Amino acid sequence: MSERVEVLLSEEEVNRRIRQIGEQISKDYAGKNVHLVCVLKGGSFFMCELAKRITVPVSLDFMSVSSYGGDTKSSGVVKIVKDLDESITDKHVIVVEDIVDSGRTLSYLLEMLKNRGCKDVKLCTLLDKPDRRVVDVKVDYTGFQIPDEFVVGYGLDYDQKYRNLPYIGVVKFD
Ligand code: IMP
Numbered sequence: 001m002s003e004r005v006e007v008l009l010s011e012e013e014v015n016r017r018i019r020q021i022g023e024q025i026s027k028d029y030a031g032k033n034v035h036l037v038c039v040l041k042g043g044s045f046f047m048c049e050l051a052k053r054i055t056v057p058v059s060l061d062f063m064s065v066s067s068y069g070g071d072t073k074s075s076g077v078v079k080i081v082k083d084l085d086e087s088i089t090d091k092h093v094i095v096v097e098d099i100v101d102s103g104r105t106l107s108y109l110l111e112m113l114k115n116r117g118c119k120d121v122k123l124c125t126l127l128d129k130p131d132r133r134v135v136d137v138k139v140d141y142t143g144f145q146i147p148d149e150f151v152v153g154y155g156l157d158y159d160q161k162y163r164n165l166p167y168i169g170v171v172k173f174d
């Protein structure tokens, strides 16, 4: 079985949209500092591009999470593989994700971060697959809503491959 990637969102489309989100965030946070929290690894490409388009002062931090597996699918508990380096107390936090799928990871993560004394926490995702939602999550900034297909590129992987594609593609198997 061979696999190929079909373009879903071109590099130009993705970059244009990221620029728009950056402008929106710059307006919404006028006069404030924003603290971007990237969820590794998928969110990293998006966060770098987004940060460059934000005109208010930006600081960055990274975290990495994984599902516990097994029955955690239902409980939605995720394991923190790498926690933030800095405190988020009194900061305006925006969590930057590649994609919201079931919503399990983000709902857990947002609750956890809210309990750390930050001023506010918002969620910014490049992609959203609303059809797949199991847990309700409020998304504040969305790049694109996409159909229920497995996508790669711009940080998203299939078996750790394709993260470096500069566009969003759908993996097809022939
Ligand atoms: P969920 O919202 O908790 O189900 O998990 C979302 C995570 O699953 C994302 O951060 C991705 O790492 C991964 N994921 C979900 N859908 C896709 C996809 O279409 N391509 C690649 N990774 C995906």
Ligand code: MG
Pocket (backbone or CB within 6 Å): 039, 040, 041, 042, 043, 097, 098, 099
């Ligand atoms: Mg992710």
